[in-house]
């Protein structure tokens with residue numbers, strides 16, 4: 001793997017970190033351990049910059065622990081919009097930092113490594129979406145309503161009527177008049193879940209997926225559930241196994257009370273309430289850190305412990321140090337794109353319980 005030295009500026013190095021070891025590689029910035037000295041320096045730099053540090057639930061444990069707030073993408077964007085800090089450091093992937101910028105256009109928004117993308121957000125472009133809409137109009141169908149999951153780029157949000165999170169997707173679709181076709185993008189598993197829940201025939205689903213969640217499959221889930229008959233199942237609706245879990249519940253293989261289809265925010269709420277001594281979790285493995293902290297007496301285990309998002313893990317201790325010392329990487333959204341995207345995001349916030357996106 002090619003690595004180049006990366007320097008950090010700033011106002012000295014009171015914590016005595018070995019900043020000369022910082023390297024830029026294809027997989028992210030490396031060379032700085034996430035230890036107590038690093039954490040103290042991060043907190044000092046954040047205060048000096050008047051920055052609030054936000055960390056998504058899928059971040060590395062040391063990044064979650066040093067942040068001011070940890071949560072799902074939408075909850076963090078709302079915190080960003082309400083914060084009085086002039087700078088937002090978004091420890092997550094690029095579309096999340098963009099959403100924070102859309103909701104807080106006057107604040108400086110930084111992401112520790114702008115290469116932290118998302119395979120799901122990349123599965124549809126604004127051009128794809130415009131062509132999909134145009135096909136409907138050409139076929140003489142009523143004007144479709146576009147519903148996009150929050151895991152999309154700012155350009156796709158600008159072409160969208162209403163955004164949704166995994167916790168309010170069903171309510172968003174139910175709020176649309178029955179006679180209007182709905183184009184749902186980009187996640188096919190969440191789309192299938194919404195179609196099943198609403199029974200809506202005129203809901204059309206884009207065939208996108210997240211490579212991490214799609215890799216958590218039904219066969220693995222069935223095997224794990226069979227080996228641990230008393231465990232509850234917490235399943236994110238983006239997972240390839242979400243449909244299998246409902247099938248297993250429907251045919252009696254797994255007691256339907258054990259299966260909970262939940263956003264990451266919903267998982268945390270459920271962790272506080274569960275009476276089970278063990279829970280199988282089907283989502284990105286970073287979520288286990290939050291769940292174990294919330295309910296230490298419960299044995300939380302991953303359905304697939306290889307379900308780790310390489311993009312989320314690009315936000316390393318070295319990347320965060322560089323971000324705060326060099327004021328990089330700054331996230332910008334063109335004002336007209338932000339204006340159009342904002343109305344789709346604000347409609348999402350006004351429907352249901354939107355606090356539990358990915």
Ligand code: SF4
Nearest residue numbers: 118119120210212309
């Ligand atoms: S886990 Fe999947 S949906 Fe989430 S950021 Fe990574 S690639 Fe995107």
